[in-house]
Amino acid sequence: MPIFNRRRSALGAATVLAVSLAVTGCGLGGSTASGPEGNGAPKPQLDCDVPAQNLSADKVDMSKPTGEIRFATQGLKKDFGSFFDPLIKKFEDAHPGTKINWEDTPSADDFDSRMVTDARTCVMADVINVPSSTIMALTQANLLVDFDNKIPGIGDRFIPGIWKDAGLGPNKHHTALPWYWAPSVVTYNKDLMKEAGLDPAKPPATVQELQAQSLNAAENSGGKIQSMWGNTAWSFVDQWLNSGVKVMNDDKTEFTFADDAGAQEWLSNMAKLYAAGAIPKDSVTGKPDPGQAYNEGGLIFGSPNPSFLRNVKKNAPDLYPKTGVSATLRDPKIGANFNGQFISVAVSTKNLPLAAAWADYITSAESELGWVKDPNVVIFPTVTSVLDDPFYTQQDVNDPLGLARSVAAESAKSGVANIENFIISGKIQKVILQGIQLGTTGQKTPQDALKDAQTEVNKLFKASQS
Amino acid sequence: MTRVEYRERVRAQVGVKVNTKAAARARRGQVLNGAARFRKWWVPWLWMALPLGAVLAFYIFPFGNTVLLSLTNAKPLGGGTFVGLENYISLATDQTFLNALLNSLLYVVCVVPLMTFIPLLLACLVRDKIPGIGLFRSLYYLPAISSVVVVSLSWSFLLKDNGIVNEALTGMGLLKESVPFLTDRWLLLGSAMVLTLWKGLPYYMILYLSALANVDKSQYEAAEMDGANAVQRFWGVTVPGVRIMMYLVAVLSAIGSMKVFTEVYLLSNGTGGIAGESSTLAMYIRDVGVADSTYGSLGMASAASVVLFVLTLGLMVASRRLNRKVEEQ
Known part of the structure; x- marks a missing residue:
């Protein structure tokens, strides 16, 4: 064969190889995972090798786990290594022949990307710490183990309202175990309240009161004292649900917030607050955390996370004793909104007994109580019995952090896992936030801003379901 | 024998020997001596295999995959079907x-x-x-x-x-x-x-x-x-x-x-x-x-x-x- 022809053949072969590689690449392969159907879990959407027992409806035997698994978490190693390393050791000692390989990704963004990449390439860790924003995607792709099949009855230990609504799998089965969270509280600068003509003894009890007090503060101070933060990424779902806004219809198939008078009033008030100077103008596109502005003495109301008090104590010690804490802003008939962290087991795990045993162990009352008592953390358990521990009932309520722990633990008992927390993530959250930005800054009327956002998110949600 | 004479003798012997074989192989179309041994169509490809593999794996394949994905409705956690443009x-x-x-x-x-x-x-x-x-x-x-x-x-x-x-x-x-x-x-x-x-x-x-x-x-x-x-x-x-x-x-x-x-x-x-x-x-x-x-x-x-x-x-x-x-x- 002449060299030219041979070269052409080689080039042709290389091209065919490249195209073949491309065609068989990620995203284009069909689902060929093996596994039983019927009562068991559906096959994963991705082309991964899944042991048949992981998909069956049979209970897993966790009595004698052996071997190794990978445990992936998000941003825990740096601060809580001193808690988790002994915990892992204790588990391994109790189950000789087991090894838990702990992998931690510091940043939340990196963790999400890594989780997606791992899932696409079928190398997910066996046990994963999943935020509520990602559970929906992993569950819809059938990538998580069904706990109701594998560990029946495990849900009995959790706060009933949270467990009841956290079933996102087929037949409302659970693919994630609630792990830890932080019910909202109200934190406020008592001195600044006084200066703005507000009564620190009467902090706001509802979202409407929060907005009214913020407007008063701005008007009383001629726009010099600011109260609220403009980026509502961390708060709008909480505030809407806690004030009874009907965010979605009863079937949870469509967003309805734009038609709700409560949401319209909320955004109209935000626009008034922005115009009156109660909100720092550039905070509308600022970081979601108002903590720094509060610590600098520039805001009346701080972050609603009880853990924020630890931040104030450390970074603004002068402000700490002046910080007041009260119960979260919600209608007493509405349960505290749970938007926390979960533990899941990857359906592709090759060691289900050990993965299930470890997931069971770290979400047990013993492990959760040990962790919430860690001095480096202000988190709240998902196991009901832990909330009655003296650690919460005997807190020093004269100390802002102790008061926050006590108030939030009381609130936690009424916790509910609203499905909106799972659905409002990624692009849907972004579109709603953009609508809020436009309404707040007056670039659109609140009604139009909400309506346009609702139309867009309904389109996105519908597309995700198809 | 001087060094020059010895060199001339060796050159003559080797030259004759090599030239004879080379001529014979050339007549049969089998030139395999010296650098000619490597003058095969596949030799450049062999040297290029590693860098070419890297280029294919890290440039061509991702690029081709991107073009193909752009013609599908693929999601981050799901397969995709062809949707054209x-x-x-x-x-x-x-x-x-x-x-x-x-x-x-x-x-x-x-x-x-x-x-x-x-x-x-x-x-x-x-x-x-x-x-x-x-x-x-x-x-x-x-x-x-x-x-x-x-x-x-x-x-x-x-x-x-x-x-x-x-x-x-x-x-x-x-x-x-x-x-x-x-x-x-x-x-x-x-x-x-x-x-x-x-x-x-x-x-x-x-x-x-x-x-x-x-x-x-x-x-x-x-x-x-x-x-x-x-x-x-x-x-x-x-x-x-x-x-x-x-x-x-x-x-x-x-x-x-x-x-x-x-x-x-x-x-x-x-x-x-x-x-x-x-x-x-x-x-x-x-x-x-x-x-x-x-x-x-x-x-x-x-x-x-x-x-x-x-x-x-x-x-x-x-x-x-x-x-x-x-x-x-």
Whole structure:
């Protein structure tokens, strides 16, 4: 064969190889995972090798786990290594022949990307710490183990309202175990309240009161004292649900917030607050955390996370004793909104007994109580019995952090896992936030801003379901 | 036997031997001696196998996969079915994409000319060897070696409503209200452009310094003798002398501007400004495809990536043609 022809053949072969590689690449392969159907879990959407027992409806035997698994978490190693390393050791000692390989990704963004990449390439860790924003995607792709099949009855230990609504799998089965969270509280600068003509003894009890007090503060101070933060990424779902806004219809198939008078009033008030100077103008596109502005003495109301008090104590010690804490802003008939962290087991795990045993162990009352008592953390358990521990009932309520722990633990008992927390993530959250930005800054009327956002998110949600 | 005689004898023996075999093999079409042994059609491919494999795996395959994904409805956590040009049609009607496209093109239009000329002026300033010029050159180069993340955060601190710039402007009574550098659509883009320029100027200044060193000094002397002033010498001698480097700088900064991400992302805390109006193409691609495991669309993000590639390629081709025309003139 002449060299030219041979070269052409080689080039042709290389091209065919490249195209073949491309065609068989990620995203284009069909689902060929093996596994039983019927009562068991559906096959994963991705082309991964899944042991048949992981998909069956049979209970897993966790009595004698052996071997190794990978445990992936998000941003825990740096601060809580001193808690988790002994915990892992204790588990391994109790189950000789087991090894838990702990992998931690510091940043939340990196963790999400890594989780997606791992899932696409079928190398997910066996046990994963999943935020509520990602559970929906992993569950819809059938990538998580069904706990109701594998560990029946495990849900009995959790706060009933949270467990009841956290079933996102087929037949409302659970693919994630609630792990830890932080019910909202109200934190406020008592001195600044006084200066703005507000009564620190009467902090706001509802979202409407929060907005009214913020407007008063701005008007009383001629726009010099600011109260609220403009980026509502961390708060709008909480505030809407806690004030009874009907965010979605009863079937949870469509967003309805734009038609709700409560949401319209909320955004109209935000626009008034922005115009009156109660909100720092550039905070509308600022970081979601108002903590720094509060610590600098520039805001009346701080972050609603009880853990924020630890931040104030450390970074603004002068402000700490002046910080007041009260119960979260919600209608007493509405349960505290749970938007926390979960533990899941990857359906592709090759060691289900050990993965299930470890997931069971770290979400047990013993492990959760040990962790919430860690001095480096202000988190709240998902196991009901832990909330009655003296650690919460005997807190020093004269100390802002102790008061926050006590108030939030009381609130936690009424916790509910609203499905909106799972659905409002990624692009849907972004579109709603953009609508809020436009309404707040007056670039659109609140009604139009909400309506346009609702139309867009309904389109996105519908597309995700198809 | 002398050494010369011995050498001649060996040469004669070897030569005869080798030549005879070579001739025989050549007659049979089997030339295998010496370097000829490696003159096979597959030998170059063998040497290239490793780099070619790397190029295929890390350039061709991802690129081909991106093009293929752009023709599917693939999601971050799911397979995809072929949808033809649907993603491209969706992009054409997606206001967010069109907005991002406009912002990226605007970035190119504003940044490239400035990035091409200002470093040249700077290079002219620091070209002459005067006492302490090394220090000046080092100071000018500092922004180029600073982390873009740290620099962006510092600029964000300077430009926020109660930042140093606004405090200074309002404090001196020049303005009554703060300038919304980080929230107004165009001001945010402008701030990001200034940051890109500030960070990129020193790097291109160094490139120009090397090009200026090759410009013949006698041309300046001749121009001076002809009575050309500094501006005339700049346009008449310096610019033609570094034109190839200007072309390179323009192409590099155009590519960089088309895919600008970090500056706008960090100055706007990831929001892209109010309602994301200042987002760029790279931010759009990230938002649509990578950052959202639930509602993301790899198909749309891949289609946007292909558009970005085509636009970048188009810019390069256009600048090449422009350069050729100038050469002809």
